[in-house]
Amino acid sequence: MSTNRTVLVTGATGQQGGAVARALLSNGHGVKALTRKPDSAAAQALASAGAQLVIGDLDDAAAFAKAASGVDTLFLMGTMQGDNADAETRQGIAAANAAKAAGVGHLIYSSVADADKNTGIPHFDSKYRVEQHLRGLGVPYTISAPVFFMENSVAPWSIGSLRQGIHALAVPAGRPLQQVALADIGAFNTALVERRDAVFGERFDYAGDELSGEDQVKILSQAIGRPIRYQEVPTSALRQQSEDVAIMFEWFDRIGYDVDIAALRRDFPEVRWHNFADWAGSFDWRILGK
Known part of the structure; x- marks a missing residue:
């Protein structure tokens, strides 16, 4: 039996933070959910599930320090602001310092897989600089580094194409990509x-x-119940929107993530790991409409 903890979750109304907050609550832990918009639907859903809403964000040092007081654990993730990777680094370092001052006993920092391998991807490098700071900070920490999200298939920038029967990514159709x-x-x-x-x-x-x-x-076609075809998006098109994202997809094609998935499943059996078919089979595809 594990000890119930009180965890401050940053980004609690977003994808990662929301998933962490919900999982903690379902395992009986206390959650303080940091949010700028306590009246939002996502925040209210967390409150209904048992989370304590705390108003503030990582740029409000006083509010964050108050929120971090008296918690066992901090789940910390930065907020990328456009292509401004340096801002994310500053934000993460300041939050880590505040957590130490508040006496937080365990800081879990949400980075990204392979950020420690000199990828040259700006928003990977920005997170790694926070990791480097944590190593010398003197607070107990763990680095949590996920790969590409399966839910990116239904993100706002993807859903329109998927409704038209197209699954579009900026890597060749045969290039494997690790996802979570x-x-x-x-x-x-x-x-x-x-x-x-x-x-x-x-x-x-x-x-x-x-x-x-x-x-x-193939998996999406079966799960959705109609043919879905793959379309490779040229990175030049991505570059018009974000140089950072274009560099990331070029790295996906050239090198890519290298998690030992079999070892991970062996070492963390308490996680009910989903493969892509599991995820697609359980997703509510009514989001696509008729």
Whole structure:
């Protein structure tokens, strides 16, 4: 039996933070959900599930310090502001310093897989600089580093194409890409909270599956119930929107994530890991309409 913890979750109304908050609550832990918009639907859903809403954000040092007071654990994730990676680094370092001052006993920092491998991707490098700061900070910490989200298939920038029967990514159709479900992000970070001192000072890259775009559309077609075809998006098109994202997809094609998924499943059996077919089979595809 694990000890119930009180965890401050940043980004609690977003994808990652929301998944972590829900998983913690379902395992009986106390959650303080940091949010700028306590009246939002996401915040109210967390409150209904038992979370304590705390108004503030990582740029409000006083509010964050107050929120961090008296918690066992902090789940910390930065907020990317456009292509301004340096701002995310400053934000993460300031929050980590405030957590130390507040006496937080365990800081779980949400980074990204392979951020420690000199990828040259700006928003990977910005997170790694926070990791480097944590190593010398003197607070017990764990690095939680997920890969690409399975839910990116239904993100606002993807859903329109999917409604038209197209699954579009900026990598060749045959290129494998490791992915993870949001539910697994929640469960994995809950496992880190519960393992506590056994994971102090550790860095974990994690993924639930690895498959190509060709394989993804086969699974999506079956799950959705109509043909879905794959379309490779040129990185030049991405570059018009974000240089950072374009660099990331070029790295996906050239190198890519390298999580040992079999070892991860063996080492963290308490997480009910989803492969892509599990995720697609359980998703509510009514979001696509008729």
